[in-house]
Amino acid sequence: QQQVKQSPQSLIVQKGGISIINCAYENTAFDYFPWYQQFPGKGPALLIAIRPDVSEKKEGRFTISFNKSAKQFSLHIMDSQPGDSATYFCAASRAGTDKLIFGTGTRLQVFP
Amino acid sequence: KAGVTQTPRYLIKTRGQQVTLSCSPISGHRSVSWYQQTPGQGLQFLFEYFSETQRNKGNFPGRFSGRQFSNSRSEMNVSTLELGDSALYLCASSFKGRQETQYFGPGTRLLVL
Numbered sequence: 001q002q003q004v005k006q007s008p009q010s011l012i013v014q015k016g017g018i019s020i021i022n023c024a025y026e027n028t029a030f031d032y033f034p035w036y037q038q039f040p041g042k043g044p045a046l047l048i049a050i051r052p053d054v055s056e057k058k059e060g061r062f063t064i065s066f067n068k069s070a071k072q073f074s075l076h077i078m079d080s081q082p083g084d085s086a087t088y089f090c091a092a093s094r095a096g097t098d099k100l101i102f103g104t105g106t107r108l109q110v111f112p
Numbered sequence: 113k114a115g116v117t118q119t120p121r122y123l124i125k126t127r128g129q130q131v132t133l134s135c136s137p138i139s140g141h142r143s144v145s146w147y148q149q150t151p152g153q154g155l156q157f158l159f160e161y162f163s164e165t166q167r168n169k170g171n172f173p174g175r176f177s178g179r180q181f182s183n184s185r186s187e188m189n190v191s192t193l194e195l196g197d198s199a200l201y202l203c204a205s206s207f208k209g210r211q212e213t214q215y216f217g218p219g220t221r222l223l224v225l
Binding site: 049 | 116143145147154155156157160162167168170202204206209210211212213214215216217218219
């Protein structure tokens with residue numbers, strides 16, 4: 001019940017294309033769903049986050065879509081750029097805590 | 113503001129030894145969390161501290177322990193090191209520790225031989 005399942009494991013996209021990463025969770029107590037971006041040699045950095053009271057959140061080229069009934073959420077990267085090449089992690093947490101349950105990560109490669 | 117700092121950045125130990133890792137959160141942040149990152153297990157939660165109190169603990173053996181000081185700095189200790197403890201240990205801090213943005217440090221890479 002504590003797991004967050006993430007797919008795909010790796011993703012290759014051409015510059016200008018759309019990158020889509022999917023996550024699913026079981027624990028209905030989760031109410032905060034952030035996405036983190038990690039470059040080699042660096043710690044993860046928060047990209048965008050969503051709570052279950054909205055179905056979509058957009059920040060620049062990054063959009064989270066959230067489906068509460070299906071217990072799924074996804075990250076869409078529009079107009080993908082080579083600089084977006086990194087590993088992306090979805091995560092989930094319960095109210096009142098910073099404890100994050102992370103997905104297994106998606107390695108995104110954007111080719112020019 | 114300075115980011116989250118972790119020391120040391122790299123560490124090599126042998127089996128059976130113990131190790132202490134340090135984390136200095138962003139100034140004013142009172143919540144510190146620790147994570148272990150490995151290729152096989154990904155990012156796994158170790159501990160969460162808020163105002164010197166452990167608020168959550170992950171599913172790790174008792175060899176893993178931590179603490180937080182009054183200035184919010186945190187340390188984690190691993191005793192009787194095993195080969196499988198080789199990992200990147202990440203520290204993250206946030207202001208109130210309630211689902212706000214967590215800022216991660218660069219990590220301490222531990223290699224156990």
